[in-house]
Amino acid sequence: GAGVSQTPSNKVTEKGKYVELRCDPISGHTALYWYRQSLGQGPEFLIYFQGTGAADDSGLPNDRFFAVRPEGSVSTLKIQRTERGDSAVYLCASSQWGFTDTQYFGPGTRLTVL
Amino acid sequence: GNSVTQMEGPVTLSEEAFLTINCTYTATGYPSLFWYVQYPGEGLQLLLKATKADDKGSNKGFEATYRKETTSFHLEKGSVQVSDSAVYFCALSDGQGGKLIFGQGTELSVKP
Numbered sequence: 001g002a003g004v005s006q007t008p009s010n011k012v013t014e015k016g017k018y019v020e021l022r023c024d025p026i027s028g029h030t031a032l033y034w035y036r037q038s039l040g041q042g043p044e045f046l047i048y049f050q051g052t053g054a055a056d057d058s059g060l061p062n063d064r065f066f067a068v069r070p071e072g073s074v075s076t077l078k079i080q081r082t083e084r085g086d087s088a089v090y091l092c093a094s095s096q097w098g099f100t101d102t103q104y105f106g107p108g109t110r111l112t113v114l
Numbered sequence: 115g116n117s118v119t120q121m122e123g124p125v126t127l128s129e130e131a132f133l134t135i136n137c138t139y140t141a142t143g144y145p146s147l148f149w150y151v152q153y154p155g156e157g158l159q160l161l162l163k164a165t166k167a168d169d170k171g172s173n174k175g176f177e178a179t180y181r182k183e184t185t186s187f188h189l190e191k192g193s194v195q196v197s198d199s200a201v202y203f204c205a206l207s208d209g210q211g212g213k214l215i216f217g218q219g220t221e222l223s224v225k226p
Contacts, residue, residue: 004157033213042118042203042216043158058210091158099212100146100165105158 002026004106006092012112013082019114021077021109033074033103035091036065044092049075050098082113116141120204120217127194127224135189135220137178137204145206147171147180147187148214153200161189161202194224 005024013019025032033048035043045059049069057067064082065097069075079086095101121136139145149161149171162171167182176191186205206218 031212035214040218042205042218043214045213045215048211048213050211056213059213093158095212100163100207101212102160102163103212103214104160105150107157113145 004092004094004104005091006106006109008109009107010110010112012114014114015082015084017082017113019079019082019111021079021090021111023075023077023092023094023106025073025075025092026104027073027111029094029096030072030105031095031098031101031103032069033093033095034077035093037089037091037108039088046090048079048098055098079111082111084113086112087111116145116206116208116215117149118204118206118215120202120216120220123201123219123221125220125222127222129196129224129226130193133189133191133194133198133222135202135204135222137187137189137217139185139187139204141185141206141207141208143208145208147178148205148207149176149178149187149189150203150216151200152203152219158203171206194222196224196226198222199224 034046037043048056052072090107093103134198146165148163151161160175164171164180
């Protein structure tokens, strides 16, 4: 079946602008995760959804970052007043139940803030 | 807090050489341990995992054993191929929802 998809694959924006990044998880997966990967580093956890609710948002760096998953499927990561330091690859992953289930990663969205 | 430390890369080997990539972790409780791989131009994919002490994860000729006494999960392969060239990430999950904590990654380059 289809894997995790993310759109757009690349996003270039100017400092101070608002961006939305979309994630389509594998059908039927209840758990969805967002991570951020800076160049040369491992992915860093941002937020985890179980169904529609954010079960753990401890990784969001500040209140400019927000994510939703209104119907328990597609999720959108929203970044307000972007800063150059937000430039990174944003990864989405889903798993069937969460916890130690295998997480399947999407290809990522490369965000560049000029 | 929980953390993962990997040996730094890049690692360059000749084809058919033996591979070890070291990974150690710090965690409370009993985490699950993972190796993920990122091939050039592709997304992260699970290579292998182990969920309890002394478990051995294996896949595609790669192995790693969960060693609680040394808090380690070293990745090994007896004979690498050019197609194994990739970035390898060690990770742990503390079971609280399953969020993964990754090491910084080790780039492997295998020359023919």
